[in-house]
Amino acid sequence: MREISRRQALVGLGAFTFVLAGCGEGETAKKTADVSGNKAGAMASFGVGQQFKATEPISFDVLYNNHPFYPLKNDWLFWQELTKRTNVTLKPVAVPLSDYEKKRGLLVGSGQAPLIIPKTYHPAEEAFVASGAILPVSDYLDLMPNFKDKVAKWRLEPELNTFRQSDGRFYLLPGLHEDIWVDYSLAVRTDILEKHNLEIPKTWDELYTVLKALKAEYPDLYPMTDRWGVPTPGGNLLKIVAQAYGAKGGWEYQHATWDSAAGKFVYTGAMPGYKQMIEYLHKLVKEKLLDPESFTQQDEQAKQKFNSGKSFVISANAQTLINDHRTQLSKLVPGAKIVKIPVPLGPIGEYKIGVRTENGVMISKKALENKNFVAMMQFIDWLWYSDQGQEFAKWGVEGTTFTKDASGAYKLAEDVDFVGLNPGAPKHLQKDFGFHNGVFTYGGTTKLLHSTFSEEELAFQKVMNARKPWPVEPPHPFTDEEREQAALWETPLKDHVQQNTLKFILGERDLSEWDAYVKELEAKNMTSYINLVTTAYERFKKEHG
Amino acid sequence: MVTMARSRGYRVFQGINAVILTGVVIVTLYPFVNIIARSFSEERYIVTGQVNLLPRGFSLRTYEVVTADPMFWTNYRNTVVYTVVATAIAMVLTTCYAYVLSKKHLKGRTFLIWVAVFTMIFSGGLIPNYVLVNSLGMTNTIWAVVLPNAISVFNLLVMKTFFENLPQELEEAAAIDGLSTYGILWRVVLPLSKAVIATMLLFYAVSFWNSWFTAFLYLNEQELFPVTVYLRNIIAGATGAENAGAVIGEASQVASNIQSVTILLTVLPILAVYPFVQRYFVSGVMLGAVKG
Numbered sequence: 001m002r003e004i005s006r007r008q009a010l011v012g013l014g015a016f017t018f019v020l021a022g023c024g025e026g027e028t029a030k031k032t033a034d035v036s037g038n039k040a041g042a043m044a045s046f047g048v049g050q051q052f053k054a055t056e057p058i059s060f061d062v063l064y065n066n067h068p069f070y071p072l073k074n075d076w077l078f079w080q081e082l083t084k085r086t087n088v089t090l091k092p093v094a095v096p097l098s099d100y101e102k103k104r105g106l107l108v109g110s111g112q113a114p115l116i117i118p119k120t121y122h123p124a125e126e127a128f129v130a131s132g133a134i135l136p137v138s139d140y141l142d143l144m145p146n147f148k149d150k151v152a153k154w155r156l157e158p159e160l161n162t163f164r165q166s167d168g169r170f171y172l173l174p175g176l177h178e179d180i181w182v183d184y185s186l187a188v189r190t191d192i193l194e195k196h197n198l199e200i201p202k203t204w205d206e207l208y209t210v211l212k213a214l215k216a217e218y219p220d221l222y223p224m225t226d227r228w229g230v231p232t233p234g235g236n237l238l239k240i241v242a243q244a245y246g247a248k249g250g251w252e253y254q255h256a257t258w259d260s261a262a263g264k265f266v267y268t269g270a271m272p273g274y275k276q277m278i279e280y281l282h283k284l285v286k287e288k289l290l291d292p293e294s295f296t297q298q299d300e301q302a303k304q305k306f307n308s309g310k311s312f313v314i315s316a317n318a319q320t321l322i323n324d325h326r327t328q329l330s331k332l333v334p335g336a337k338i339v340k341i342p343v344p345l346g347p348i349g350e351y352k353i354g355v356r357t358e359n360g361v362m363i364s365k366k367a368l369e370n371k372n373f374v375a376m377m378q379f380i381d382w383l384w385y386s387d388q389g390q391e392f393a394k395w396g397v398e399g400t401t402f403t404k405d406a407s408g409a410y411k412l413a414e415d416v417d418f419v420g421l422n423p424g425a426p427k428h429l430q431k432d433f434g435f436h437n438g439v440f441t442y443g444g445t446t447k448l449l450h451s452t453f454s455e456e457e458l459a460f461q462k463v464m465n466a467r468k469p470w471p472v473e474p475p476h477p478f479t480d481e482e483r484e485q486a487a488l489w490e491t492p493l494k495d496h497v498q499q500n501t502l503k504f505i506l507g508e509r510d511l512s513e514w515d516a517y518v519k520e521l522e523a524k525n526m527t528s529y530i531n532l533v534t535t536a537y538e539r540f541k542k543e544h545g
Numbered sequence: 546m547v548t549m550a551r552s553r554g555y556r557v558f559q560g561i562n563a564v565i566l567t568g569v570v571i572v573t574l575y576p577f578v579n580i581i582a583r584s585f586s587e588e589r590y591i592v593t594g595q596v597n598l599l600p601r602g603f604s605l606r607t608y609e610v611v612t613a614d615p616m617f618w619t620n621y622r623n624t625v626v627y628t629v630v631a632t633a634i635a636m637v638l639t640t641c642y643a644y645v646l647s648k649k650h651l652k653g654r655t656f657l658i659w660v661a662v663f664t665m666i667f668s669g670g671l672i673p674n675y676v677l678v679n680s681l682g683m684t685n686t687i688w689a690v691v692l693p694n695a696i697s698v699f700n701l702l703v704m705k706t707f708f709e710n711l712p713q714e715l716e717e718a719a720a721i722d723g724l725s726t727y728g729i730l731w732r733v734v735l736p737l738s739k740a741v742i743a744t745m746l747l748f749y750a751v752s753f754w755n756s757w758f759t760a761f762l763y764l765n766e767q768e769l770f771p772v773t774v775y776l777r778n779i780i781a782g783a784t785g786a787e788n789a790g791a792v793i794g795e796a797s798q799v800a801s802n803i804q805s806v807t808i809l810l811t812v813l814p815i816l817a818v819y820p821f822v823q824r825y826f827v828s829g830v831m832l833g834a835v836k837g
Contacts, residue, residue, distance in 0.1 A: 066767060066778065068775075068778045068779045068781070071614075071616060071767065072767060093765045094765060094766060094767045095765075096761065096767075096770075096774055096775075096777060096778035096781070097778055097781055098777045098778045098780070098781030099761055099777070099781075102761075103761065103762070106671060106672060106675055106762065109671075109672045109675075110672045110675045110676045110679065111676075112675070112676075112679060
């Protein structure tokens with residue numbers, strides 16, 4: 001039983017046995033398994049710019065993340081048109097969005113997963129690698145011309161490398177973006193700034209000055225309050241402040257950060273940039289410029305404070321700016337104006353920080369036994385990675401749901417609404433047609449991404465896109481044993497960093513105790529952790545770099 | 546009973562009791578009243594935190610929106626069916642098992658008790674359970690929901706204890722009068738056990754009504770989901786922002802008044818059952834058949 005395809009029985013209990021199986025495959029890692037027997041329905045030649053159409057009607061199961069805003073309907077035009085164009089019928093296994101991860105884990109673990117498993121956020125796929133239940137997709141990229149084309153054209157290899165496991169392969173097909181897309185920043189009440197002759201802050205230092213000036217005018221208020229504190233304290237705020245100092249915080253916190261000057265990994269929670277982030281935020285809290293509840297309150301409370309005019313600065317993205325704040329403010333505070341400001345800058349300079357990949361598709365390994373395997377890979381390549389497929393998934397059918405003018409600008413059909421582009425229209429692009437569906441729509445060209453943005457948001461994007469992209473960190477994939485070891489160290493480290501970050505910021509612990517804090521991290525195996533990362537990094541560089 | 550003279554200490558005790566209990570009532574009732582108020586309010590008042598005990602911007606619009614969704618009613622019907630069938634099965638199985646276990650002369654009784662108690666402490670785990678249910682062909686059928694949790698060991702033990710406390714003499718008398726074993730159970734024991742049966746009915750019905758996890762695990766089609774899964778997804782949808790970067794007005798979010806209405810409609814029926822069954826709780830355990 002040397003073929004990979006036979007090693008499939010009892011995947012649910014397979015974690016123990018398949019680790020061994022995986023070792024044997026190492027040597028042939030780059031060699032694609034023989035798929036000549038799985039070509040039923042596949043196109044003999046399939047290339048970039050070509051419409052995929054299976055040579056016979058085929059169908060695949062797909063795990064479907066059911067969003068309550070546009071609940072799954074089987075009569076959506078999306079399904080019909082997809083079958084018409086590709087000869088492929090997708091059979092959705094509907095899972096409520098609320099517990100998608102749980103069910104996915106269960107289905108993959110018990111070997112009952114559908115062949116196509118979209119909406120998987122890296123590194124969630126790593127949990128399934130050891131069991132051998134999912135396909136090392138990187139071995140089959142030759143079947144996916146559009147994917148390869150976009151990776152080459154947009155130079156996405158460094159990003160893809162961060163998806164690779166210690167065997168040099170990756171198991172998730174991520175959504176690919178042409179450019180870094182920054183959305184989260186701060187919303188600022190510009191009418192208040194104008195009233196007091198203040199400029200929109202461009203840097204964090206300017207923000208401090210502005211807040212200070214506002215505090216002088218409104219001594220009883222906290223000029224800034226923040227949301228997204230639960231479950232990660234300061235999810236967005238810590239993230240964007242840390243970025244300005246070259247560190248990682250909030251939602252983005254990771255234990256290891258690449259220090260490009262020194263050419264090595266350092267521990268994030270102890271690096272100078274992280275300390276500077278804390279110092280900055282501590283200054284805001286100490287001078288009562290930032291509401292100390294920002295890090296722990298529910299979003300609801302933060303929104304109430306901001307919307308009732310008790311606070312003038314809050315974390316926001318394009319959607320919350322409008323839905324959570326502008327519509328409410330306009331009713332409650334006459335004359336209120338808010339703007340999402342470009343992410344304030346810090347000492348590292350004009351960079352935009354983010355990744356060009358997003359959640360993606362896993363494929364069950366049992367797909368290898370399916371006679372339509374090759375057709376399936378071509379289909380996935382077309383739907384998720386070709387320009388035509390992406391346009392179809394996002395905008396739908398030309399003439400029915402949208403029109404395109406000579407310059408290539410998209411316009412919704414008269415009777416179709418989406419994100420308020422056609423308010424009052426009787427039908428909805430997502431609810432009634434199934435397009436712009438989170439399961440099938442992501443990635444793509446900047447042009448496609450921007451096609452649904454408002455003028456205001458495009459202006460924000462223009463400022464952000466003028467900044468240089470922050471270089472991607474080198475990959476450091478762990479082996480299974482290393483991952484286990486790392487997991488044991490990560491939790492106590494993370495708890496300690498998170499707790500003390502808050503204590504320092506809120507002033508419950510004095511910053512003079514920083515060195516003591518670093519020693520405490522040391523006692524929790526900080527250095528051993530970084531050594532582990534370094535080992536993994538160097539091994540990967542030697543073997544696959 | 547003659548009214549007893551109450552000492553001062555007792556009155557103070559009662560006073561303090563009343564204060565504490567009133568506090569408890571407020572704490573438990575407030576969220577519920579708030580939900581009711583929200584369900585009749587306009588979204589904008591909710592978002593700005595202006596809705597407390599009374600609705601603001603009174604509107605029935607949300608009720609119309611929620612009840613207009615056919616999936617809501619499909620799932621609602623499922624919940625009713627699942628609850629009724631599951632409770633019926635659970636009651637039959639639990640009563641039979643408990644009655645058998647209450648007989649001290651039963652051979653292998655300890656073993657049978659341990660079989661039940663064992664499952665309280667150890668279980669196969671999620672994935673093996675799923676594999677089992679799946680290979681029995683029960684996924685995507687009502688049986689996946691109503692069978693795996695048919696016997697709650699806790700309820701079983703409560704019932705067993707109740708049966709043990711029934712005077713043996715009654716059953717002996719019935720046996721002498723010529724009733725078979727099943728006749729004794731049906732005509733003598735069960736009529737005397739109304740209290741515990743009502744209690745168990747309520748326990749089971751409430752737990753099946755509220756349960757979402759088994760249905761979520763074993764069912765793959767939204768037409769089969771109970772309303773609790775529907776509700777859970779709606780609540781999750783209110784926080785999951787998608788299509789960020791998009792424009793104006795409408796969001797991919799489920800409004801909080803829709804959540805409130807759904808919550809309310811979901812808990813209402815089971816809430817309405819409570820007062821009717823609860824009186825059995827009080828009288829239940831105290832009841833005895835033989836006086837003196």
